Amino acid sequence: MSGRLASIAKPVVAPLVLVAIWEVLSRSGRVSATILPAPSSVAVCFWHYLVPLRPYEPSQGSRLAWLVSGELPQDAAGSLYRVLVGFSIGAGLALPLGLLMGAKESINEILNPLLQVLRPIPPIAFIPLAILWFGLGNPPAFFLISLGAFFPVLINTVAGVRNVDGIYLRAARNLGARGGTLFWRVILPAATPQILTGARVGVGVAFIVVIVAEMTAVDRGLGYRILEAREYFWSDKIIAGMVSIGLAGLGIDAGMSRLNRWLLRWHRGMEN
Amino acid sequence: MAIAEVRTEFALAIRGLRKVFATGGRHVVALDGIDLEIAAGELVCLVGPSGCGKSTLLNVIAGFCPPTGGTILANGAEVTGPGPDRAMVFQEYALFPWMTIAANVAFGLEMKRELRWRIRSRVEALLRQLGLWEFSDHFPKDLSGGMRQRVAIARVLAIDPPVLLMDEPFGALDALTRQRLQDELLRIWAELGKTIVFVTHSIEEAIYLADRVLVMTYRPGTVKRAIRIALPRPRDPLSSEFNALKRTVSQLVLEEQVRYERAEMGGAVSCGGSERRW
Numbered sequence: 092m093s094g095r096l097a098s099i100a101k102p103v104v105a106p107l108v109l110v111a112i113w114e115v116l117s118r119s120g121r122v123s124a125t126i127l128p129a130p131s132s133v134a135v136c137f138w139h140y141l142v143p144l145r146p147y148e149p150s151q152g153s154r155l156a157w158l159v160s161g162e163l164p165q166d167a168a169g170s171l172y173r174v175l176v177g178f179s180i181g182a183g184l185a186l187p188l189g190l191l192m193g194a195k196e197s198i199n200e201i202l203n204p205l206l207q208v209l210r211p212i213p214p215i216a217f218i219p220l221a222i223l224w225f226g227l228g229n230p231p232a233f234f235l236i237s238l239g240a241f242f243p244v245l246i247n248t249v250a251g252v253r254n255v256d257g258i259y260l261r262a263a264r265n266l267g268a269r270g271g272t273l274f275w276r277v278i279l280p281a282a283t284p285q286i287l288t289g290a291r292v293g294v295g296v297a298f299i300v301v302i303v304a305e306m307t308a309v310d311r312g313l314g315y316r317i318l319e320a321r322e323y324f325w326s327d328k329i330i331a332g333m334v335s336i337g338l339a340g341l342g343i344d345a346g347m348s349r350l351n352r353w354l355l356r357w358h359r360g361m362e363n
Numbered sequence: 364m365a366i367a368e369v370r371t372e373f374a375l376a377i378r379g380l381r382k383v384f385a386t387g388g389r390h391v392v393a394l395d396g397i398d399l400e401i402a403a404g405e406l407v408c409l410v411g412p413s414g415c416g417k418s419t420l421l422n423v424i425a426g427f428c429p430p431t432g433g434t435i436l437a438n439g440a441e442v443t444g445p446g447p448d449r450a451m452v453f454q455e456y457a458l459f460p461w462m463t464i465a466a467n468v469a470f471g472l473e474m475k476r477e478l479r480w481r482i483r484s485r486v487e488a489l490l491r492q493l494g495l496w497e498f499s500d501h502f503p504k505d506l507s508g509g510m511r512q513r514v515a516i517a518r519v520l521a522i523d524p525p526v527l528l529m530d531e532p533f534g535a536l537d538a539l540t541r542q543r544l545q546d547e548l549l550r551i552w553a554e555l556g557k558t559i560v561f562v563t564h565s566i567e568e569a570i571y572l573a574d575r576v577l578v579m580t581y582r583p584g585t586v587k588r589a590i591r592i593a594l595p596r597p598r599d600p601l602s603s604e605f606n607a608l609k610r611t612v613s614q615l616v617l618e619e620q621v622r623y624e625r626a627e628m629g630g631a632v633s634c635g636g637s638e639r640r641w
């Protein structure tokens with residue numbers, strides 16, 4: 092019994108102690124509430140950020156729409172939407188290009204130098220150009236996020252296709268597979284684990300980029316909200332926003348991890 | 364005309380086969396001057412020390428790499444690449460891990476563009492025959508080594524190749540599983556009349572299975588001696604005849620093993636030489 096209790100208690104001890112020290116420190120008056128608000132006031136702020144702004148009115152629409160009409164659900168949905176669209180564009184371009192580059196050495200030789208020059212430029216460095224080209228709002232965010240997702244997916248797809256274990260190719264050719272069939276039925280599935288690794292990294296980058304993009308080019312979303320809170324010195328809201336960003340990132344990663352597990356249910360070391 | 368008739372008797376006819384690998388400016392003659400005829404329905408085992416080129420010979424017959432010289436006729440036609448008339452069973456099973464057992468076995472038939480229902484019934488028959496039916500929806504990772512190799516055998520039997528090439532197929536299995544699969548292979552072979560070329564490290568396995576054991580020389584690989592095994596099946600590995608054969612074959616392999624070890628020691632010395640650069 093004590094073993095089970097300990098296994099539950101262990102991971103929460105450090106955070107609880109940290110929050111307790113923080114609470115004491117903030118309440119003691121040694122640190123100004125603007126610099127470091129108490130965790131309790133952050134929690135209150137988080138609640139206000141989460142719940143609907145106005146009481147429910149049946150004439151305004153469904154209950155569900157009212158429930159998510161708070162600032163936080165709206166911001167989070169906007170940010171996730173931008174990640175989804177941007178990632179889809181970036182990965183949607185990177186995947187076919189990566190498959191082509193992995194399969195055809197000649198294409199790889201032509202494109203690889205160019206991509207190696209562009210790759211080290213952080214997507215964030217494209218912000219000025221993105222605003223110049225696409226103005227403000229969603230379009231520059233889509234551009235930046237797709238750029239951030241593009242390279243991890245591309246690099247891993249190329250490597251995944253090129254590193255397919257030769258024994259699968261020999262076995263497949265021996266059984267009569269040729270050309271396109273060999274590619275779609277053997278090379279692509281064999282490369283899937285690494286392509287998905289790239290996708291997971293790409294989503295992570297996309298999430299970083301969306302926050303930065305919202306801080307500069309968009310006037311909505313989780314990233315915008317914490318910058319806006321700073322304008323008013325609402326430090327409790329800044330921290331509440333940061334917590335929300337962390338939770339959203341956690342949610343995205345958990346979703347990707349579940350998708351991975353389902354797609355790779357055949358993979359060794361992927362036992363439920 | 365007469366020559367052509369002679370040829371058709373053989374499932375495999377190899378003439379003056381030579382295979383040279385060029386690695387880092389060095390030429391390694393893996394196979395040299397191999398002349399070999401394997402009759403249809405014959406079970407031939409290749410034994411020899413590491414580096415004697417027995418796996419290379421199998422790969423060249425399979426068409427995975429072209430010979431440097433000489434010709435291979437398989438079922439009367441010259442080998443120019445891999446083909447479903449010479450199906451390979453690998454030591455590492457080489458099952459497609461993303462496909463279920465049934466999909467693995469169906470793969471070769473799908474490549475042949477067989478009809479759907481025909482594929483399904485053929486796959487079911489094979490899986491039942493090899494005791495794999497209950498695993499048909501599992502992925503390879505769920506199966507033991509012996510079961511996986513059964514699937515690999517079912518996968519090549521599905522396309523009904525006249526020649527089976529087996530590259531140390533039971534090398535990674537425990538002794539008991541190995542014995543069971545050897546007997547199963549003999550049963551399949553007797554039933555279907557396949558020509559089998561079987562590479563193994565185990566002299567006992569070779570004598571247990573083969574109509575003819577070919578002992579290969581260490582680099583360059585040639586056929587040192589062909590020994591016909593006339594013992595009736597099922598063979599008793601404890602019988603005196605079996606052990607007499609084992610002694611003969613072991614002696615021949617040992618001679619080549621000594622050459623192999625000497626060459627490896629030479630290699631170690633050259634490694635020491637390269638270390639001096641540091």
